[in-house]
Amino acid sequence: MSAEYITIAGPVDTELEISRFRFLTRLERVSDEGEARSTIARVRAEHPRARHHCSAFVLGAAQRTRRSNDDGEPSGTAGAPMLDALVSAGLSDVIAVVTRYFGGVLLGAGGLTRAYRAAVAESVSQADRVRRAERIPALVTVEYALAPQIEAEARRRGIEVLEARYGATVEVRFLLALDQQDLARALVSEMSAGKATLTHEPSTLVDLPM
Structure with a gap:
């Protein structure tokens, strides 16, 4: 069977502000786990003052490789909802890295989960797609x-x-x-x-x- 799937044409950067928190999302196209991890390292270097650089990526036809990381956020509140946003959009060969800057008001587990998913969904909505x-x-x-x-x-x-x-x-x-x-x-x-x-x-x- 022919391998066919949807990915993005190029990188996307978006910013979402929720309760004075800043969620900066980098959405990039990658071909393997090495490229995905290089993107995470690059984003981390661009924002050294931020404490959290959460990530999720999907690779290959049928989205067969899926990884996510909460990077210090409460377990399941960042990487998993980010990954869900990518998978639900039908994308592959793509990584999302969300950098969070503290806003002074605690969001709670539910608030964080919704915010991280929304941050990735916003980038996905702005991405040009290709087959x-x-x-x-x-x-x-x-x-x-x-x-x-x-x-x-x-x-x-x-x-x-x-x-x-x-x-x-x-x-x-x-x-x-x-x-x-x-x-x-x-x-x-x-x-x-x-x-x-x-x-x-x-x-x-x-x-x-x-």
Whole structure:
């Protein structure tokens, strides 16, 4: 089955003030646990006077890796609600770090839980999203007369055409879904009367518009 999931296009920074507490949220895209922990360390260094830098991250298709940390807050009042906000939004390959500055009024466990979840939800609401999906880069080299026909027919059949490069011959580049390999190969062979062949690279994860 093709791996496909939703992530964010780029980093987001938001600030939420609740009962004079400041909750600063950094939402970033990451590819593994090492990158996630580097983000936590970087945010901690940016706010050395804050006592709490709570975090949650989700990685991989099907959100298979999930981690959270309360960073000194009462157990379950920070990391878990932050993680819930990410999972509920359907995001993966993303980390949220919330830095809390003390406001002088105790929020209590329930208040902290609601505040940390709201802080992440606010960042999530402002994030641009992209689909992350497995695709196969493919190339066909054809003569000039055939290139526009192959390109047009490929688009008609739902194959994504990345570009056509014109030189001594024309190189048409496709981005194939995993179930489009046979379709693309047959199309090229049929329209070129067997004179052109389709070559492809190993599948890779790419960003696609929502």
